[in-house]
Amino acid sequence: MSYEGAIGMRVKDAVVVITGASSGIGRATALLFARKGAAVVLAARREEALQQVAAECEKHGARAIAVPTDVTNAAAVEALGRAAIRHFGRLDVWVNSAAVTGVAPFLEMPLEDFRRILDVNIMGYVHGARTALTYFRSQGTGVLINVSSVLGVVPQPYGHAYTMSKHAVRALSASLRQELHLSEARGIHVCTVLPATIDTPIYQHAANYTGRQVRAIPPVYSPERVAHAIVDLVRTPRREVVVGPGGRGLMLQSHLAPALTERLLARQVDRTHLSRKKPADATSGNLYEPTPGLGSVHGGWHGRRRTATRRLATAAALITAIAVLRRVRR
Amino acid sequence: MSSPRKVPPKASARRARSPRITTAAAVSAGWGLSEFTEVAESRVHAAALGPDGAPEVVCVHGLGCSHRYFLPLAQQLAAHLRVVAVDLPGFGQTPGPPAALDIRGLSLALADWLRATRRARVPLIANSAGCQVVVDLATHSPELLGPIVLVGATVDRRARSHPQQLWRLICDVPFENPALVPLLARDYLTCGPRRFLATFQHMLADRIEEKLRLIRVPAAVVRGKRDPIAPAAWGRELAARLPAGRYVEVAGAGHAVNFSSPVKLARITRALLEDRMPDEDGA
Numbered sequence: 248m249s250y251e252g253a254i255g256m257r258v259k260d261a262v263v264v265i266t267g268a269s270s271g272i273g274r275a276t277a278l279l280f281a282r283k284g285a286a287v288v289l290a291a292r293r294e295e296a297l298q299q300v301a302a303e304c305e306k307h308g309a310r311a312i313a314v315p316t317d318v319t320n321a322a323a324v325e326a327l328g329r330a331a332i333r334h335f336g337r338l339d340v341w342v343n344s345a346a347v348t349g350v351a352p353f354l355e356m357p358l359e360d361f362r363r364i365l366d367v368n369i370m371g372y373v374h375g376a377r378t379a380l381t382y383f384r385s386q387g388t389g390v391l392i393n394v395s396s397v398l399g400v401v402p403q404p405y406g407h408a409y410t411m412s413k414h415a416v417r418a419l420s421a422s423l424r425q426e427l428h429l430s431e432a433r434g435i436h437v438c439t440v441l442p443a444t445i446d447t448p449i450y451q452h453a454a455n456y457t458g459r460q461v462r463a464i465p466p467v468y469s470p471e472r473v474a475h476a477i478v479d480l481v482r483t484p485r486r487e488v489v490v491g492p493g494g495r496g497l498m499l500q501s502h503l504a505p506a507l508t509e510r511l512l513a514r515q516v517d518r519t520h521l522s523r524k525k526p527a528d529a530t531s532g533n534l535y536e537p538t539p540g541l542g543s544v545h546g547g548w549h550g551r552r553r554t555a556t557r558r559l560a561t562a563a564a565l566i567t568a569i570a571v572l573r574r575v576r577r
Numbered sequence: 578m579s580s581p582r583k584v585p586p587k588a589s590a591r592r593a594r595s596p597r598i599t600t601a602a603a604v605s606a607g608w609g610l611s612e613f614t615e616v617a618e619s620r621v622h623a624a625a626l627g628p629d630g631a632p633e634v635v636c637v638h639g640l641g642c643s644h645r646y647f648l649p650l651a652q653q654l655a656a657h658l659r660v661v662a663v664d665l666p667g668f669g670q671t672p673g674p675p676a677a678l679d680i681r682g683l684s685l686a687l688a689d690w691l692r693a694t695r696r697a698r699v700p701l702i703a704n705s706a707g708c709q710v711v712v713d714l715a716t717h718s719p720e721l722l723g724p725i726v727l728v729g730a731t732v733d734r735r736a737r738s739h740p741q742q743l744w745r746l747i748c749d750v751p752f753e754n755p756a757l758v759p760l761l762a763r764d765y766l767t768c769g770p771r772r773f774l775a776t777f778q779h780m781l782a783d784r785i786e787e788k789l790r791l792i793r794v795p796a797a798v799v800r801g802k803r804d805p806i807a808p809a810a811w812g813r814e815l816a817a818r819l820p821a822g823r824y825v826e827v828a829g830a831g832h833a834v835n836f837s838s839p840v841k842l843a844r845i846t847r848a849l850l851e852d853r854m855p856d857e858d859g860a
């Protein structure tokens with residue numbers, strides 16, 4: 248089913264639910280929707296962090312409510328949907344972004360942790376999709392946005408549960424699109440976002456049994472960039488959107504030379520994702536309990552500065568090329 | 578016409594004032610008394626009939642109507658039940674906002690009123706578009722729902738257009754008690770043509786069938802056998818989509834069973850409340 252030319256909806260005054268809104272991409276997305284005049288319903292486990300995000304959204308003149316929710320609890324996610332309806336009268340957009348991750352050699356990952364990652368990242372999205380589609384179907388309109396990852400296309404070593412879950416999320420979106428197509432629900436859209444490496448606290452939140460510190464694999468992009476892609480999807484829904492040219496390159500590479508890409512990415516994870524110098528204690532990260540604190544958008548992996556530098560470099564190269572071409576033509 | 582995007586004020590803001598409830602002599606003949614509740618940014622009127630302290634049922638009217646056409650049913654039930662028929666904002670004796678509320682807006686107002694008057698879980702009897710309002714409660718306030726009787730539920734998904742609906746309305750007239758015509762004419766004038774049309778538009782946009790699976794309480798889908806507005810296939814579909822739904826047809830009746838066949842509807846209602854399988858003869 249082609250989504251080319253699909254017409255979405257106005258962002259201003261849309262009612263948007265965002266899971267994972269206390270941190271990283273979800274938080275950046277909530278703030279951007281607020282700036283664009285949407286009403287936002289913020290969900291994650293940390294109530295105080297959500298209150299802080301809500302206050303920031305209100306500073307932008309938006310209406311916002313914080314609804315502490317564990318997405319693995321189906322009844323809690325249903326209540327989240329009802330809260331949106333009760334406060335704002337309707338539900339237009341649902342963004343699934345709440346997720347956890349963990350790294351370990353396969354046999355050393357506690358089975359319980361493995362299961363929890365699948366539960367949060369897959370069933371959490373399923374619960375969100377069920378609630379969202381209940382309302383979308385009764386209205387005949389709505390946009391569901393599932394945040395997957397480039398690791399939903401190209402797998403990663405040591406992060407089995409995570410990469411499996413991100414593949415599953417892509418499959419869920421596609422399967423839902425097919426079903427909507429069959430029932431001719433033209434006003435309802437399901438989109439998948441595939442970010443490359445993003446500067447968020449996810450790496451500090453990860454469960455880790457490798458004995459080595461987890462770091463972001465460059466090139467690192469800003470969470471604001473993902474937020475912009477998500478807001479754009481509301482206006483112009485598309486099946487899948489990759490955020491970050493590095494990710495697009497990786498996907499192309501994996502398409503052309505899958506075996507080689509698998510091996511290269513394995514190497515890269517081993518060399519840069521897991522630190523060779525900095526050790527780390529075994530931890531279940533934020534799988535069962537959220538990390539203490541009020542949360543933040545960025546993870547300190549310098550995404551913003553790096554993005555800016557990269558853009559500047561690209562622009563400089565382009566300008567030079569144009570200048571050279573002009574000289575040659577004269 | 579109001580935009581469908583109009584967002585009602587925050588529930589917290591609406592709930593902030595503690596509701597004032599006053600009672601007075603009935604505003605229309607036949608009823609016991611009138612109740613006014615300051616809630617949902619309005620002064621919501623409800624007419625009541627039946628013994629004080631008896632178990633209550635709440636009636637929710639359809640497009641352009643009011644509490645008034647529930648009187649024949651109320652008289653049938655009033656021996657054992659207290660029947661409370663509410664006027665939704667913009668209809669009957671309840672003032673509404675300048676722009677007509679959509680189904681969600683009406684159901685949020687109904688939820689506020691049910692809470693304010695402590696009528697959570699009271700059985701609800703709805704007619705026509707009132708069924709859409711009652712079913713919509715499940716999307717935000719399922720905890721308020723008790724047993725439900727849906728009479729002539731709208732809008733048949735196979736005929737969601739103005740001409741089809743208008744034609745069906747005209748076809749219904751011969752099957753109603755003639756006294757309904759002047760009664761409804763007065764109610765329609767009270768709500769006014771603008772609100773009538775805007776509400777009608779909102780009704781067409783609402784897909785009641787997609788929300789039925791949220792209703793976990795016992796529910797009866799009742800339909801007059803001659804009702805052209807809610808045909809048999811539609812009624813059966815609704816009952817089938819309800820997790821605990823039953824389908825009952827009333828012989829000889831049209832759309833407004835509550836007005837034109839009150840004895841039979843009273844029997845069906847009592848059967849549902851006593852948790853018996855309701856059928857046409859109320860056995």
Ligand SMILES: NC(=O)c1ccc[n+]([C@@H]2O[C@H](COP(=O)([O-])OP(=O)(O)OC[C@H]3O[C@@H](n4cnc5c(N)ncnc54)[C@H](OP(=O)(O)O)[C@@H]3O)[C@@H](O)[C@H]2O)c1
Nearest residue numbers: 267269270271272291292293318345346396445447449537
């Ligand atoms: N950062 C990247 O490099 C990257 C790349 C590709 C894709 N992604 C994807 O982007 C999304 C957001 O990731 P992020 O980088 O922003 O991660 P993050 O900063 O760790 O944020 C994750 C969010 O999920 C919430 N959460 C975790 N478990 C939860 C649960 N059981 N119930 C409810 N909320 C829960 C967390 O809040 P609480 O702890 O308060 O509950 C937090 O708000 C994820 O789907 C991730 O897979 C990230």
